[in-house]
Amino acid sequence: MRLGGGARLGLAVLALVAALALFGPAASPWRVDALDWQHLAVPPGLEAGHWLGTDRLGRDLWVRTLAGVRVSLAIALLATLVSLVLGVGYGAIAGYAGGRTDALMMRAVDVLYSLPYVFFVILLTVVLGRAPTTVFLAIGAVGWLTMARVVRGETRRLRSREFVEAAVAAGVPPGVVLARHVVPNLLGPVLVYATLTVPSLIVLESFLSFLGLGVAEPAASLGNLLAQGAQEMETAPWMLVVPGAFLVAIVLALGALGEGLRDALDPHDA
Amino acid sequence: MRSTRMTPEPLLALRGLSVTLGRGAGETRALEDVSLTLAAAARLGLVGESGAGKSQLALAIAGLGGPAARVSGSIRFEGAELVGAPEPRLRRVRGARIGMVFQDPGSALAPHLTIGTQLAEVLVAHGRARGAAARAAALAMLERVRVPDPAARLGQYPHELSGGLRQRVLIAMALIAGPSLLVADEPTTALDATVEAGILELFREAGSAGTALLLVSHDLAVVAGVCEEIAVLYAGRLVERGPVRAVLATPRHPYTAGLAAARLALDTPLEAPLVAIPGQPPGRGARPAGCAYAARCPRSLPRCAHEVPPLEAAGARAVACFAPLGAGERP
């Protein structure tokens, strides 16, 4: 598989952002929750030692933003993983079984789909408490529905393909056919879908933070940084622009990567 | 402008036609320097192995290769050049002067439009008829290709028809505007043998009605049954052409001889050793400097490895080989 220039650029940007998120905070003398009373809400610059400025409480935005990127990326990736495991398992079984089982399983998905997702997320956070683990579990538990639909459709298509039918005819047990012949072939579409899911999950986490249900202070996430920034955008615009720029970069890079993966897996393309 | 010379220009003339697909490392020459003519109302069969470039040739004639296919050389049709012709001009040719029939009638028909709409659409697009008149013409056309219960079919969708009926519909669509050339790319490959015979009959009829036919097939029997002439493609090059009977009876190119022998093998008892052409055609991109068949050819000469044999005509036949077979000779 060959990736185009856009996808490779996206991958490079992601690698850079990830490296910054991992090692960037250590490069600054400030800690995530350290307050610098001498420098409240200073704009980005070199003099104060706060390269990307500080917030109202004098907390360093370089450190907070990169730590927030780390948390947000981790939440989005874990949530994607959760929805991947649930969705692929559920969708593959439903699509493979077909008939009544399939109809029943997908009816259950229809029911869950008819509830607003915020409803689930709020209830989960209310029941389990506000911790990053809750947040990603909640988000992942919502995301698997769409994944299950995507996977079911793909499985139904694969089910009628010769190599699967041949395996079934040869008496291979259903579980093995699923694991050996169906699931590996789902990888392409699932991967593409996952690259599209991660950005939307980052945005969803930020919405939860805006509601006060996301990652709790003083820990940082892109979401709660943006939510704070949005309130200060007239007086301290950098508080919005700095985390916003990282979010946009990540989402753009993932978008380019997803697009590139789609192209690379697309048999039509020359 | 039409030619006014004594010998009229053929209906279709390909000169030095090449088609390149893909870019960079994935670049492939699907067709290389193909020259070929087809007279009005003549029936030519185009054969070759999978990947020989048959479909690309069929598509190139109507300019349907899409942006991926870069075409060079010349395609003259009804006295006008088609390579590089502006899109609106090509559009007036497509469907009206050149009808196309594709291999898989299941996916070649639009699933969301009725048969009647898809047939009438051709006439509307070319300003021939519309409304009730177009529908009447569609009905007449379905009758002509012997679709049973044609009036009911007009309102049906492709998925409600069998494969054979769909192919008849596709043929009706290709013929409805009265084209002078019908290009059919493996029109019976997706159908079973009993259905195939009926479809081939339609092609013979179209020929007698004055429509020229370019029939792409990998099946020599099909070509022998329908066409007067045959052209053999190998790895994007034309290696032999001539009257069907003569070419099959006394093939001159070793590759054609191999094809004919492989076909004969089907008629011989099962115990007889299977005659297949040993080796593989050259893969994508990797095209040898000389004759592409040299590596598999039992008669290859040293020069075949680095010199491309030109297509040389002798009477009604032509062959591209430095060591052609004589009459009755076996490779």
Added chain:
Amino acid sequence: MLRYVLGRLAGAVPTLFAVVTLAFLLVRLAPGGPFDQEQPLAPEVRANLDRLYGLDRPLAEQYLRYLGGLARGDLGPSLRLRDFTVRQLIATGLPVSLTLGGLALALAVGLGVPLGVLAARRRRGLADRALLFVAVLGLAIPAYVTAPVLALVFGVHLHWLPVAGWEPGRPADLVLPVLALALPTLAYLVRLVRASVLEVEHELHVRTAVAKGLAPAAVLVRHVLPPALSPVLGYLGPAAAGILTGSLVVETVFGLPGMGRFLVQGALNRDYTLVMGKVIVYAVLVIGLNLVVDVLQALIDPRLRHPERP
């Protein structure tokens, strides 16, 4: 076709029933209750309130009572805004959210579909790249950022449009909230339509259409768009339900009395009946819109007109 619609309609009833049941159980899962406030109520007051609203009965009985009320169109009193019934709250909030959402939806579809087609036509060209970039921005920037930015720029600084408020007959009030609400859907539609059109353009029946000599516009409109818009409709069904039942962020930023806040507020306050009311409105919309989408998709693709699942 009629049989198909009736069949789907019959199938929707158990779905709605399951949704109501599940939601009823889930809201009760959360610890705490509607009357746990900052300053605790006297135990007897609380007991009285519980008795008044039937919260002291066994859960099964409460459930049956709720279903009974529902059958009569009674959604019960709001447990926190005690002067109102949930039906009254919805009756005032829903029209606002529907107006806003309807306009936003029209804008998103009216602009998103043509732009998506344009991007597909100019694949890899400048217009395509620019559109995709803007679409990603539209998706990445959350509404709670775009809404105040819009208010700030067009309202506070340029004074072109009102920043907040809602008066019937003042359409200018709606411009900014509709924009903010439409943006993410618009952005998503551009990407979805583009991908879908590109996918269908590769299908063989499109090549046949070109081979018939149809003009590019006819190929696009008759052969490419109908199948390409089918998945777009599939996305729009549930998305429309979300937009039409109100956005918390947009309605809060622009001070609009819609029903966007019902869910979050209701859930945080354990206003069970209010949450259920919003969930039911949402579910009815999702199920109804999915039905409409299914019918439209079956109109586009005759192969779907058979009642079993594809």
